[in-house]
Amino acid sequence: MISDRLKRTQYYRAAMDFLETAERKRDWKIFDDIPWDKIDPSKNSDQKSIRIETFCAEEMYLPDYASHGARMTRELYGASCFQARWSFEESRHGLVFREYLLRSGMRSEDEIESLEAMVFAGEWVPPFPTVRQMSCYGALQEGATYTAYKAQKERAELEGDLVLKAIFANVASDEAAHAGFYRKLVEIELAADHGATVRDFAHVLANFKMPGDGLIPHYHERLRVGGGGITARQFMEGVVLSTLRSLGITRAELKSGQAHNQALPTTLSAEAAAK
Numbered sequence: 001m002i003s004d005r006l007k008r009t010q011y012y013r014a015a016m017d018f019l020e021t022a023e024r025k026r027d028w029k030i031f032d033d034i035p036w037d038k039i040d041p042s043k044n045s046d047q048k049s050i051r052i053e054t055f056c057a058e059e060m061y062l063p064d065y066a067s068h069g070a071r072m073t074r075e076l077y078g079a080s081c082f083q084a085r086w087s088f089e090e091s092r093h094g095l096v097f098r099e100y101l102l103r104s105g106m107r108s109e110d111e112i113e114s115l116e117a118m119v120f121a122g123e124w125v126p127p128f129p130t131v132r133q134m135s136c137y138g139a140l141q142e143g144a145t146y147t148a149y150k151a152q153k154e155r156a157e158l159e160g161d162l163v164l165k166a167i168f169a170n171v172a173s174d175e176a177a178h179a180g181f182y183r184k185l186v187e188i189e190l191a192a193d194h195g196a197t198v199r200d201f202a203h204v205l206a207n208f209k210m211p212g213d214g215l216i217p218h219y220h221e222r223l224r225v226g227g228g229g230i231t232a233r234q235f236m237e238g239v240v241l242s243t244l245r246s247l248g249i250t251r252a253e254l255k256s257g258q259a260h261n262q263a264l265p266t267t268l269s270a271e272a273a274a275k
């Protein structure tokens with residue numbers, strides 16, 4: 001077992017490493033690093049507008065992500081500093097999509113107003129109650145978001161949309177870094193308590209859904225019509241299996257974690273999750 005003090009130190013170190021890379025290698029600016037003067041309304045389409053609007057909506061739950069995240073990590077200073085930086089980076093994602101919708105003319109100010117009203121009609125709440133489970137969730141969710149945005153970057157490149165290509169290159173690189181940070185936290189948790197962390201990972205995977213799923217009206221329909229989703233196969237191979245490989249969790253361990261979780265009565269399982 002790793003002591004709480006050692007764990008806090010490891011979280012702090014992980015946050016500082018994240019911050020150093022973010023500041024030195026990954027930082028980008030909405031106003032300077034997107035070639036807005038190359039915006040080309042002839043590349044607008046209904047499909048594209050639904051796609052970008054859905055991504056924008058999912059990023060716009062920032063007040064909920066940030067407030068719940070800050071509360072959950074309050075006693076882990078490193079993790080709470082990461083949360084602050086993460087919130088800033090996620091704010092750029094919502095803003096850059098919003099600016100693209102407006103500057104391309106695909107959405108008017110009034111339509112963006114309606115989008116805000118739709119988003120803030122519902123509140124996102126963390127799908128899992130502990131930092132360890134939310135770290136497992138973050139590794140998967142950020143990995144899935146990275147996979148979706150990377151595909152969009154390639155699509156924009158094929159379509160010759162230079163503005164969207166630059167946007168997705170930058171947001172995808174942020175999401176990849178976020179996934180990497182959460183994987184690091186899961187590694188720390190695995191070193192502290194391997195079995196319990198594997199069981200948490202299995203529990204999170206079995207109950208995984210994207211933040212907008214169940215929150216953004218017609219979420220799946222929007223992803224299907226807009227072409228913004230990833231396939232189940234992309235999720236399994238590109239996100240789940242690669243995350244497991246990077247964490248050193250075997251499929252046999254995961255299965256045994258799943259079997260353990262299923263064997264627990266529901267109430268006991270919820271109590272264990274709350275610890």
Ligand SMILES: [Fe+2]
Nearest residue numbers: 059090093175
């Ligand atoms: Fe994001």
Ligand SMILES: [Fe+2]
Nearest residue numbers: 142174175178
């Ligand atoms: Fe992210």
